[in-house]
Amino acid sequence: MATIRIPPVLRPSVGGEREVEADGGTVGAVLNNLVEAHPATREQLFGEDGELNRYVNVYLNDEDVRVLDGLDTAVGAGDGLVILPAMAGGDHASLRS
Amino acid sequence: MAVPPIERRPCAGRYTDLVDSIGNTPLIELKRLSPKPGVRIWAKLESMNPTGSIKDRVAKSLIENAEEKGLISPGQTILEPTSGNTGISLAMICARKGYPLKVVMPDNVTPERTQLLKMYGAEIVYSPGDQGSNGAVAMALDMAADDASYYMPYQYGNEANPRAHYEGTAVEILDELDGNVDAFVAGLGTGGTLMGVARRFKEELGDRVTIVAAEPMQGEPVQGLRSLDDGFIPPIIDLSLLDRKIFVTNRDAVVWTRRLLDEEGLFAGVSSGAIARVAVRIASEMDHGNVVFIVCDDGWKYLSSGLYTLPVDEVENLESTVWW
Numbered sequence: 001m002a003t004i005r006i007p008p009v010l011r012p013s014v015g016g017e018r019e020v021e022a023d024g025g026t027v028g029a030v031l032n033n034l035v036e037a038h039p040a041t042r043e044q045l046f047g048e049d050g051e052l053n054r055y056v057n058v059y060l061n062d063e064d065v066r067v068l069d070g071l072d073t074a075v076g077a078g079d080g081l082v083i084l085p086a087m088a089g090g091d092h093a094s095l096r097s
Numbered sequence: 098m099a100v101p102p103i104e105r106r107p108c109a110g111r112y113t114d115l116v117d118s119i120g121n122t123p124l125i126e127l128k129r130l131s132p133k134p135g136v137r138i139w140a141k142l143e144s145m146n147p148t149g150s151i152k153d154r155v156a157k158s159l160i161e162n163a164e165e166k167g168l169i170s171p172g173q174t175i176l177e178p179t180s181g182n183t184g185i186s187l188a189m190i191c192a193r194k195g196y197p198l199k200v201v202m203p204d205n206v207t208p209e210r211t212q213l214l215k216m217y218g219a220e221i222v223y224s225p226g227d228q229g230s231n232g233a234v235a236m237a238l239d240m241a242a243d244d245a246s247y248y249m250p251y252q253y254g255n256e257a258n259p260r261a262h263y264e265g266t267a268v269e270i271l272d273e274l275d276g277n278v279d280a281f282v283a284g285l286g287t288g289g290t291l292m293g294v295a296r297r298f299k300e301e302l303g304d305r306v307t308i309v310a311a312e313p314m315q316g317e318p319v320q321g322l323r324s325l326d327d328g329f330i331p332p333i334i335d336l337s338l339l340d341r342k343i344f345v346t347n348r349d350a351v352v353w354t355r356r357l358l359d360e361e362g363l364f365a366g367v368s369s370g371a372i373a374r375v376a377v378r379i380a381s382e383m384d385h386g387n388v389v390f391i392v393c394d395d396g397w398k399y400l401s402s403g404l405y406t407l408p409v410d411e412v413e414n415l416e417s418t419v420w421w
Contacts, residue, residue, distance in 0.1 A: 055328025064312075064342035084314065084344070086328035 002030050002075050005082040013040035027058060028071030030081060045083070055086045116193055119146050119153045120265045124273045124389070129360045130377055135385030138376055140392045141270060144365060148182075148189050148213075150394035151266075155289055156186035158261035159250035160194065169248045171195035176247040178202070178230070178237035181210065182394055183252055183287075188217030199247070201237040203229060209398045229419060231329050253287050253331035262293025270294070270389055271301060278306050279386030282376040284368045284393060285310035285342065288334035295338040307340045311375035313368070314344040315419060343378070345371035347415050351404050353377075354396070358405060366394040367404070367420040 001021050006014055014020055015038070022037065024030035035042045047053055051071075058065050059082040065073045075081070112118040122145045127138045143151035163169045174197045177187055184200045191198040198219040202210070205226030214221055224236040234253065241249040252258045270278060281298060283290040295308040336342075345353075347367075354370025357363040365373075369392040376390035396405060399420075404412045 054330065059344055062343050062345075064310075064344075066336055067310075067339045067342045082314075082344070086330050 001077065002079045002081055004030065004034060005080070007083055007085055009085055010041060010044055010083065013044065014038045024075060026071065027060060027065050027073045027075055027081065030075055031058070031071070057084045057086050058082070059084065114193065115147050116157055116190055119157050121269060122146060124270065125363075127357075127361045127363070127373075130356070130373065130380075132377060132381040133384065136380045136383050137387050138380055139274070139387060139389045140361075140363065140369075140373070141266065141389060142392050143266075144369075144392050144395035146186075148185050149397065150182035150186065150366075151290060151391060152182035152186040152394075153189075154261040154265055155252055155258050155287075156183060156190050158257045159252060159255055160187070160190050160196070162255070162257035162260075163248060163250060169196065172197075174199055174247055176201070176237060176241055176249045177252065178224075178233040179252070181206075184210070184219065185213045185217065187250075188214050188219040191219070192217050201233045201240065203233055207398070207401060209401060213398070234329065252289065254333060256333065258287060258289035259293035259296070259333055262290050263297045264293075266290065266391075267294040267297035271297070274387055274389070276301065277387050278302060278389055279383065280307040280309060280376075280379045280388040282309040282311055282372055282379060282388065282390040284372050284391065285312040285334075286368075287331050290391060292333055292335060292338060299338065307379065308338060309341040309343065309375060309379055310339050311368075311372045312342060312344050313350070313371065313420065314346045341379070343375050345374055347418070347420055348409060349374055350420060351409050351412060351415065354404065355409070357392075358396075363392065364396045364405075365392045366396055366399055368393045 001023055004020050004022060006018060006020060011017065020034065022030045022033040024033050031045060035045065045053055045056055052058060060068065060073055060075060061079055065071070110118065110121065123142045125140045125142060127140050131138045146153035169175070171194060175187065175191055176199045177184065178201045179187070184202065188198050199222060200214055200219050201222045201224055203226040204223035211221065224232040237249060241247050278298060281294055283294065285291055291308065291310050298306045298308065350367050350371035352370070353374040354365060354367050357365050357370055357373055372390050376388050380388045402412060402418070
C-alpha cells in the first residue's frame with residue numbers, strides 16, 4: 001500500500017482528503033487504483049492517450065517518475081507518492097501571500 | 098620590485114564595461130558538506146556576478162542575441178515577465194545599454210525586489226499575486242501580443258538562455274575540474290542552466306556525468322491553480338537531458354541555506370540551499386568523484402525574511418512564500 005499526497009487542486013475529487021492510500025506494484029497501477037476509487041481524478045491525471053497529463057508531476061520518494069521509468073516505475077510497500085501541478089518558477093520570485 | 102602575476106581566476110581580467118565582467122565565477126570546494134572523503138562537492142558561485150546572481154549570464158545572452166539578430170536597438174522597450182533575478186539582471190544591462198525595461202511581476206513580491214528593479218530604472222507592471230509567476234507570464238504574453246513595439250526576450254522559451262550556460266557556465270566548470278565532473282546539480286526553473294550545462298557535459302563527458310535537477314515543492318498556499326491544465330512547463334525544457342529530478346520542500350531549502358552559512362560560511366539564497374541538499378544526497382550515493390552544484394544568488398535579497406537568524410520554525414510565511 002502506497003500513500004499518495006494530493007495537491008489542493010485535486011482534493012475536491014477525492015472527498016477533500018490530503019492523503020489517500022492505494023495498492024499497486026508500479027506508479028501506473030497505484031494511480032489506476034486511485035482513479036478507480038475516485039473517478040473524478042481521471043480527467044485531471046491522465047490524457048486521452050492514457051499517459052500522465054502534461055501538467056501533472058508525480059514523485060516517488062521525492063523523485064519525478066518521468067525521469068525514472070514513468071508509469072512503469074516500481075513502487076514498494078510504504079513508498080510515498082506526491083502529485084504536484086507543474087508551475088512556473090525558477091526566477092526566485094519570493095512572493096508573499 | 099617586480100609584482101608576481103596574479104594567477105588565480107577569476108581575479109584576472111580587466112573590463113571596460115560591467116556587463117563584460119559577467120561570468121568566470123569561482124568554483125569552491127565545500128569540504129564540510131561532503132559525506133565521504135572520496136567525494137568532493139564544489140559550489141559554483143554565481144552569486145559573484147555583478148548583480149549577484151546567475152541570471153546576469155542569461156540577461157546578457159538574451160539582450161546580445163537580440164542585438165546580433167537586429168531585433169532591438171537602443172531606445173526600444175524590453176518587456177519581460179520576471180519577479181526576481183532575471184528582472185534585476187535585465188534592469189542593470191538595459192540601463193547600461195540604453196533600453197527602457199518594463200517588468201511584469203506579481204503584486205506580492207518582497208520589497209527588496211521592487212527596490213532593486215526601481216534602483217536600476219525598470220518600470221513595474223503588476224499582475225495578480227494569487228496567480229504567481231504563471232499570472233505574470235500570461236499578462237506579459239498578452240501585452241506583447243497587443244503592442245508590437247515591445248521586444249520580449251521571454252527567458253522561458255528563448256534558446257539564448259541555455260546557450261549562456263552551454264557556452265559559459267559549463268565550459269568554466271569543465272576547465273576548472275579538467276573535465277572530471279561526475280554529477281551536476283542545479284535548480285529547475287526556466288530550465289536554462291540545466292539544459293545548457295547538460296548539453297555541453299553530455300557532449301564532452303557522455304554518460305559518466307549525472308545531471309540532476311533540484312526543484313521547489315511549492316507550499317500549498319501557492320498551489321492555487323484552478324485546474325491542473327493551468328500548469329506551465331517552460332518550452333526550453335527537455336526532460337530527456339535529466340538523469341534525476343528531485344523536489345525539495347521549503348523547510349528543507351531553508352534548513353540547508355542555513356547549513357551553507359553555518360558550516361561553510363557561504364551566504365546564499367534559498368534556492369542554493371535546496372540545490373545543496375540535493376547535491377549532498379547525490380554525493381552520499383557515490384563512492385568517489387566530483388559533484389558540482391550551482392549557488393544561484395547570495396542572501397541579501399532574503400534578509401527581510403529573517404531566515405538567516407531566526408529558528409526555522411519562526412520564519413514567517415514559510416509555506417506561502419515562493420522562495421525560488
